[in-house]
Structure formats: C-alpha cells, structure tokens
Amino acid sequence: MKLPRFLHNWITRHAQVALNSLGRLYRAPSASLMTAAVIAIALALPSGLYLLTGNLQRLSTQWDGSANLSLFLHRSVTLKQAGALQNKLAKMPEIDSVQLITPEQALAEFRALSGFGEVLDVLDENPLPAVIAVKPDQDHSNADAAAALLEKLRSFPEVELAQLDLQWVRRFNAIVDIVRRSIWVMGALLGLAVLLIVGNTIRLEIQSRREEIEITKLIGATNGFIRRPFLYSGLWYGLAGAILADVLVEIAFLQLYNPVRRLAGLYQSNFSLHTLSFTDTLSLLATGAALGLLGAWLAVGRHLAAIEPT
Amino acid sequence: MKLPRFLHNWITRHAQVALNSLGRLYRAPSASLMTAAVIAIALALPSGLYLLTGNLQRLSTQWDGSANLSLFLHRSVTLKQAGALQNKLAKMPEIDSVQLITPEQALAEFRALSGFGEVLDVLDENPLPAVIAVKPDQDHSNADAAAALLEKLRSFPEVELAQLDLQWVRRFNAIVDIVRRSIWVMGALLGLAVLLIVGNTIRLEIQSRREEIEITKLIGATNGFIRRPFLYSGLWYGLAGAILADVLVEIAFLQLYNPVRRLAGLYQSNFSLHTLSFTDTLSLLATGAALGLLGAWLAVGRHLAAIEPT
Amino acid sequence: MIRFDNVYKRYPGGRDALQGVSFHLHAGAMAFLTGHSGAGKSTLLKLVALLEHATRGQLFLDGENLSQTSRRGIPYVRRKIGMIFQNYRLLFDRTVFDNVALPLVIAGYRHQDIGRRVRAALDKVGLLDRERALPITLSGGEQQRVGIARAVVNKPPLLLADEPTGNLDPELSRDIMHLFEQFNQVGVSVLIASHDLDLIATLPYTQLQLHHGRLVKSATGTDT
Amino acid sequence: MIRFDNVYKRYPGGRDALQGVSFHLHAGAMAFLTGHSGAGKSTLLKLVALLEHATRGQLFLDGENLSQTSRRGIPYVRRKIGMIFQNYRLLFDRTVFDNVALPLVIAGYRHQDIGRRVRAALDKVGLLDRERALPITLSGGEQQRVGIARAVVNKPPLLLADEPTGNLDPELSRDIMHLFEQFNQVGVSVLIASHDLDLIATLPYTQLQLHHGRLVKSATGTDT
Numbered sequence A, B: 001m002k003l004p005r006f007l008h009n010w011i012t013r014h015a016q017v018a019l020n021s022l023g024r025l026y027r028a029p030s031a032s033l034m035t036a037a038v039i040a041i042a043l044a045l046p047s048g049l050y051l052l053t054g055n056l057q058r059l060s061t062q063w064d065g066s067a068n069l070s071l072f073l074h075r076s077v078t079l080k081q082a083g084a085l086q087n088k089l090a091k092m093p094e095i096d097s098v099q100l101i102t103p104e105q106a107l108a109e110f111r112a113l114s115g116f117g118e119v120l121d122v123l124d125e126n127p128l129p130a131v132i133a134v135k136p137d138q139d140h141s142n143a144d145a146a147a148a149l150l151e152k153l154r155s156f157p158e159v160e161l162a163q164l165d166l167q168w169v170r171r172f173n174a175i176v177d178i179v180r181r182s183i184w185v186m187g188a189l190l191g192l193a194v195l196l197i198v199g200n201t202i203r204l205e206i207q208s209r210r211e212e213i214e215i216t217k218l219i220g221a222t223n224g225f226i227r228r229p230f231l232y233s234g235l236w237y238g239l240a241g242a243i244l245a246d247v248l249v250e251i252a253f254l255q256l257y258n259p260v261r262r263l264a265g266l267y268q269s270n271f272s273l274h275t276l277s278f279t280d281t282l283s284l285l286a287t288g289a290a291l292g293l294l295g296a297w298l299a300v301g302r303h304l305a306a307i308e309p310t
Numbered sequence C, D: 001m002i003r004f005d006n007v008y009k010r011y012p013g014g015r016d017a018l019q020g021v022s023f024h025l026h027a028g029a030m031a032f033l034t035g036h037s038g039a040g041k042s043t044l045l046k047l048v049a050l051l052e053h054a055t056r057g058q059l060f061l062d063g064e065n066l067s068q069t070s071r072r073g074i075p076y077v078r079r080k081i082g083m084i085f086q087n088y089r090l091l092f093d094r095t096v097f098d099n100v101a102l103p104l105v106i107a108g109y110r111h112q113d114i115g116r117r118v119r120a121a122l123d124k125v126g127l128l129d130r131e132r133a134l135p136i137t138l139s140g141g142e143q144q145r146v147g148i149a150r151a152v153v154n155k156p157p158l159l160l161a162d163e164p165t166g167n168l169d170p171e172l173s174r175d176i177m178h179l180f181e182q183f184n185q186v187g188v189s190v191l192i193a194s195h196d197l198d199l200i201a202t203l204p205y206t207q208l209q210l211h212h213g214r215l216v217k218s219a220t221g222t223d224t
C-alpha cells in the first residue's frame, strides 16, 4: 500500500517529534522519572481504590446484602415436612432461592457467631427451630414487594414466624454509603491531582523553554509546530506514570493479599483479592496517556499563546 | 533591646528574601495555586488516613479488643449468688473489671446479634445461663497470663465453663493488620509524593530561572545568596499546601460525619468522627512547611551546583 | 519588496520609536539603515517581520498589506524573511547544525536536503568545522555567524540584518558584507541596520538614516 | 593588577584558546585587547573572572594566585571585578534599576545607599530616565549601557569589558570610552576587548593583540 505523499510526510513528521520528545525525556532520566513518579502515585491511588471497591462488591455479593426473608417453622414440623415446604417455595416465581437451616445447623451457626462455644453443649435439648431462608428475585427485593411476599409466606401453616432482615440491609447500606462517599471524595481529589500535576509540569517546562519557543516563532514556526512536542511530552509522562502506577498497585495488593486470605480464612470464606486484570491494565494505561495529553493540552493552550517573540 | 548590627542585617536580609519570594508567588497566582493544590492533595490524603486510624483506635478501645474471659455459670446458680461471685472477682488484683450478664440479658443480646428476633419469645424457658465477663488488667492480658487466670477461675464451684475469647482477638488483629498495612503502603507513597512534588517544582523553577542564577553568580553572588529564595519558595509552597490540605480534610470529614453517625446509631453507639484538633492542624502546617523546605533543599543541592556561568 | 507608508510606532509606555516613516525598497535592492542608539532601527525591522505592529500607517511586504495579516498568517510571512538578530537568538541546547537547520525543519524539508543546505550555509560563514559544537562553546563572533547562516539557509527572498557585524573584526565584517552582496546579486532583497559607518561608506548602496524615529535621509535603492 | 605567567587554556574538545600568554597589567593601568574573531579575547577575560580555569600556567589578580582560589572564594574574587559582557547578560524580568542594583544587593549594601549609587551609575550612561523600564523594552545599545552601569555601580578596583561598544554608534562609543578613561583616572584598572581598531588607534593605551591564542604584541601599560 502506497500512502499519499502528504500523509506520508505527516506521519514521518509526527513520528519524529514523538521520538524527539521521548529522547528529550530519556536524556534527563532522573528529572523525567521524578515527574512520572509523581503522576504514578496520583494514578495508583484511584486505581487501588477502584480495585478495592471491585473486591468489596464481590464480597458483598457473597454476603448477599439484598433483602432476605427468614421463615421460622413450628418446632412440631418434621425435617421431611420442612423439606417439602422448601421444594414448594423454590417453585414460586417471586423467589430466587431458598435454603433450609435445620435446628442443628442453626445451633452450630449460633455457636460460631456468638462465641458461646462449648457452653451450648450443656443444654438439655436444642431450643432452636428450623429456619428457611428465602431470597426473593430481583423484582421482589425492594421493601414493598418483599413485605407483600412476607405476608403471603406467613400464611403457610408450617410457619410460626416470618421475618424480614431489614436490620442487616440497613447496616450494609450504611457501610456502603460511607465507602462510596470516601471513594467519591478521594477519587475526585486524585483525578484533579493528575490533571494538575501534568499541567503544572508542562507549564513549568514551557516556562523553562520559553527562549526556544520565542526563537522558533521568530523564524516562522506555526503554533501547531510548537505545540506538538509538548503534547507528546504530556503523553509520554502520562503513559510512563501509568506504567509505574500499575507496578505500584501490584506491589500494594501483594502486600495485602496474605492478610486478607488469613482474615477470610477465619470467616470460613475462600474470598481472595483480585488484582488488575488485563483490561484493567489497558484502561489504566489509556487513562494515564489521555490525562497526560489533556493536561498538556490545557497547559499549552493557556501558556503558549502568552509567549510572543519581541 | 538593641540587636547587634550583624544580626540585624541578617534578619533584615532574610525577611526581604522571604517577602520577595512570597511576592513572586503572589504575582503568578494561578501557577502558585496549582502547585500548592498538588501539594495539598498529597498532604490531605495521609492526614485523612491519620485521622481515620485515630478514629479507628478510639472505636477499638470502645470495642475493647484485648483478651476477655467468659465464665458460664451453672444454671442452678441464683442471681444473688452470681452477684456475690462478681464482687469477689472484682476484688482480685489480676482483674480489671467484671460484668454480670443475666440469662435475660444474654437472650436479648443473642436476639439482637443473631437476627432471630421475636422467634425466641416462643421458647418455653430461657435456655441460656448467666455469664460473667472478666477483663484482666494490662499485665494479665497476654495469652499466657490470661490462660493461667482462666485455670484459676475455672476452679470456682459456681462456674460450669470458663472460656477465653481468643477467636474474637484473632479476628480483630487480622483486621487491624490489614488496615495497618494499607496505611503503611499509602502513607509511604504519599510521603514520597510530597517530597517529589516539591522537589520537582523547585527543580523546574531552577531550570526556568537558570539565566538568572548564572548572571547572579557572574557578578559575585555566593551559593547561599542564590539558594535562599528557592528555599523560601519551597517553604511557602509547603505551607500553602498544608493550609489547603487542612481545608480539604475538614471538608472530606464533614462529608463523612453524618453517615458515620447514622451507622453508629444502628449499633446503639454514640461514636462520632473526630476531626483535626488544634495540635493536629499545627503539626500538619509544620509538616507541610518542613517537607517543602526539605524538598527545596534537596532540589537546590542537586541542581544549583550544576549551573555554572560561562 | 518593502514599502512603508507614513508609519508610526508608539510603544506601550508612550515612547515614539518611529514617526511618519515612508520609503520603498524595491525587490532585489540592497540598503543600509543607520542612526544613533535608540533611533528606531531595530523597531523598523521588527515591523517588517511582524514582531511588532505599526500604530499608524501602512506597510507592505512583497505586495501584501501587513496590517491585514491574520494571526495564522504570521508564520508564513516570517518564512519569507531571513532575519539576523542583534542578540543572535540561538538555541543554546542544540548544536550549531541543529540551529541552522531549524528554518528547514519548520518548513518541512526532507532529511537529505537539510544536511546539504545546512553545510552549504555553514561553509559560507566559515564554520563548517564547528557543526557539532554547542553555541555556548563559540566565541561571540562565531555565534553571530551561526545566526547569519541560519538566516540564509532557506534562501529567503528578503534578508533583514540587525547589526550583523557588531561583534566581528574589521576584516571579517568586510567578508560578511561581501556575502550579503553575493546574495543580493542572485536577487535577494537585503536591508541591513548597522553602526559601522566607515564600512558602509565604502559600499555603493542606499542609506536610510533614522534620527529619533524620523527618516532624515532616504533614496530609492539602486542595484549595483 | 593582573599578571599572566605562561598561561594555556584548552577547552574540552581540544580547542586551544590561549597558548603561552604572559603579560602584566599594573594596578591603575588601562589597556586594550584586540584580535580576530575567535582569537581568545573573551577566554582571557573569563580566566581573570574565574569563569574558566587555566589549563597550565599561573595567573594573579591583585597579588592573589587565582589557581589556588577555593570554590567558596570565587564569589569574592568576582566582586572585585566589574565585568561587561559581550552579550549583556541582563535579567529580563527585572527593571533597569534592579539590574544595576544587583551587585549592591549581593554585597549587602543598605537600601538608601543602593538608590543613590544606582542613579549615579545610570546617569553616567545616559539612561537615568529609563530606570523603571524592563530591559526588553530597550534598544540594543541601551541594553549594552545598562550592562556598563551594572559593572561600575559598586566601584570595583578592576573593570573588564568585552566588546562594550559593539552595538553603539561611533559617537556613543567615544563617550563610553571616555567614561572608562574617567574611571581609570580615579585609579581603577581597565582592560577592554574590542574590535573597534579605528577608535582604539586614537587612544594612547597599551594594546595586547591576540592571534590564534598567542600574544603577538604586548607592552606594559603606561598611565597617561
């Protein structure tokens, strides 16, 4: 394929500028690294937060924070009858899933949660009833629909008491609310920080190359010609910062991996932290490059026009 | 008091340079604000984290994560006998405090924690024993001493079963471990970031004032004379950043204040977030100024020597 | 090539640098611009290169009315002009070669052409052996000659020189003036601001003399 | 005041700028330094101001052996010298007043003294009315004169001038030379590098002529 001459020239020129500005960064490695490191830290923190919320969400689906109904059965109901009820419920369209908790399982869970441990062994008989945990489907998870479902289930003769776990839902929502607000505050700050850092770096770079800009304007350079290397610098800074950020996030999550495993172990969960996926990494790099370019663009737009040769 | 002439000159000169460099920042307000904002964000995040851990610690002393002993009494023990045992234990030197939990209280607590709620009302009789919660004093809180104490308490005739709440201690420690590691990772990154940002800003500023530095060296300026305005710039940047960071942290915690109150309410706690105290604010300002000065010092040391007039 | 029509230039601050200047430098002509320090010589050259804008009056370059040039058009006007600055204005972090190559790079010349043309220009000012040097390692006169090479490298139709021999010894000054004459002979219009009255007196070109911003002696250029 | 004893200067890259230069400029004497572009004039002046270090040989300023000056001592040597640079080297973001005041500020003069001295120096170069201007708004010759005012403002015992009249018209050049003579008459030693052979020829001072780094004509200065 033969490119038109105009396009060929255009590509050659851009490639040259891109390489030149990369070379300029490479020739001052410690300075460039410092700038990239600052950008990396600013990028790593929101990425880390993003990962944390991702993991939190996975955790919350394991915990299942949506509305749950508990049906406490009469103590006279046999296990067989309970199993039959379970099957009947499972076929109802409003219900997503049901789980039967036998009195023995309920006691074991209580033992684990309360810390009363062996002391319960001294009880003469198991005082707990069998329980069926009911999870409504998506459409019946809101407060009203769940309450209507509750009314319906309450009418089954085996059920002594039906209860909606609103307390737990409220608690979980309160926690999620706090986390969401923290992330919103930090994320906004850090997004701003990336733009400021890149913009500031490019601004100071423009300032320190003021003489060069004036001289090239003097001998007939267009604004586009002058802008180009700065935009590429911004791009490279952002990209380098993103690569470093990726490394930082991986290191940080490696630090957390084992403690989280241990904690999950204590709760009999096999939950483990997920780190950045391939697509995550790609979007981090793209975000870094885009922010770098945008920051450079803003700085160049504001500060390049102010430099006129005299 | 009359200052010696030498000292008087010295002070005048420093005051002049300090004001001059402040004036220089003031004359380029948007640029200075940008730099200060970047520093502020970097300072605000560790300050916010510091506050969070402070609050977490307050919370943990409320929860009391140290080793606890639970004494489950025989069901035949009357409330009066239990009260007498409580008083006897409270007088033991190894023990910090004791709390009697009657079967009724234990049932209520179980009800609240388990979510079984009203279903327990259908029980014929309360199956739970009375419990005495024992908190060892500081010296007997470690695993060995607590185990020895446990052996001793087990021998009381009223006690059916004595149990050390190690599970809860392990869980709490695992959580604390995760939080500590996260903070360590983030704190290290952000501390580095502040130094890098100030250092980078001063480096680029030195670069853009290279001509000025060369010329002043040409006409006989000492290194100290040239260094001074940059050090003051660093100081001002750090200080301005710290002031902004203070504002940011206050705003962020204001965002969190109400959700946390609400959450604490759900747990019947009157816990509320503490924000930066007066001393905290002072140390934030001092830290900002010190980091600014240090960053400037490092940058000036590395880059000023490289500029020699020709 | 250049026509001034009753041009005034007042700088912000109220200083009148040019007052009622009118003259016409024909295409292919060569002329000197003289006058005391602060007379307005550099200002006149800056108006032509659109580094400053006239306060009143009209000026034309190559038939184009410069007061009507848009911002986007300015770079293309400057590319028609080879300008030599009183204070050289070299890039101190680039080699002599890269400095001289700059106008060609800006104009988008091809790599091979650039090398050939740059070396030809450096040869003309006697600095071919210094192409890899940084300007900071050159003597004052050598820097001035790099500036001259940069101005002529892309063979512009107009050469503007502001004190091009201020830092050259008499012999080299004569050589450089001779170089300008050579360019003039192949059709380039040349306008040179200079203090070197002795040297100018030996050459047969028009003199435009400024005195406190007014043209006190002017004549249409005559080609040799 | 200045004594060179078989001084060699080779720049990194292998260029020999000075070769076996010996001369003695007595305290209170005035002399000119001449030679072609690239002969080594600026290099010689830079060695005196410790902007460069001699490769071989010894040089003395005011009796002090400059090859033994420590890094910390360099600024104090420079304060003894009023130096005028070929390329002015003014601070473009400070006013003319602040530029001229700089050596006094560095030396720690008091506020009141500074104002008085700066105005006296600006008056001598005819720029008293421009003290609030920024250097960028001055003509080339005016900038050169600001540089001269800065060099003389703290009355140093030695004046080094590198091409101080390169951008001045002949009349102003004579005035500035006359100013140097006045300084010389009150005891200041003066060494001026210049291409203006015609002007120098009219003045009765020693000439040190350099040719490719070697001193080809030298005589001990004689006071007028």
Ligand SMILES: Nc1ncnc2c1ncn2[C@@H]1O[C@H](COP(=O)(O)OP(=O)(O)OP(=O)(O)O)[C@@H](O)[C@H]1O
Pocket: A310, C011, C012, C013, C015, C016, C017, C035, C036, C037, C038, C039, C040, C041, C042, C043, C044, C086, D136, D137, D138, D139, D140, D141, D142, D167, D168
């Ligand atoms: N940007 C500016 N702002 C204000 N005044 C200026 C500016 N540039 C030049 N001037 C003033 O305009 C007058 C003419 O300046 P110009 O540079 O044209 O003189 P010149 O003839 O080139 O002098 P020289 O031979 O010293 O270079 C001078 O008095 C100068 O101070």
Ligand SMILES: Nc1ncnc2c1ncn2[C@@H]1O[C@H](COP(=O)(O)OP(=O)(O)OP(=O)(O)O)[C@@H](O)[C@H]1O
Pocket: B310, C136, C137, C138, C139, C140, C141, C142, C167, D011, D012, D013, D015, D016, D017, D035, D036, D037, D038, D039, D040, D041, D042, D043, D044, D086
């Ligand atoms: N820093 C440097 N590194 C390498 N070579 C240099 C350096 N400075 C000067 N030179 C070379 O040393 C020689 C003498 O330079 P110098 O500046 O002393 O000449 P000059 O007599 O002042 O000339 P001019 O009249 O053109 O200013 C020149 O050939 C120059 O290229």
Ligand SMILES: [Mg+2]
Pocket: C041, C042, C043, C086, C162, D139, D140, D141
């Ligand atoms: Mg001029």
Ligand SMILES: [Mg+2]
Pocket: C139, C140, C141, D041, D042, D043, D086, D162
């Ligand atoms: Mg020189």
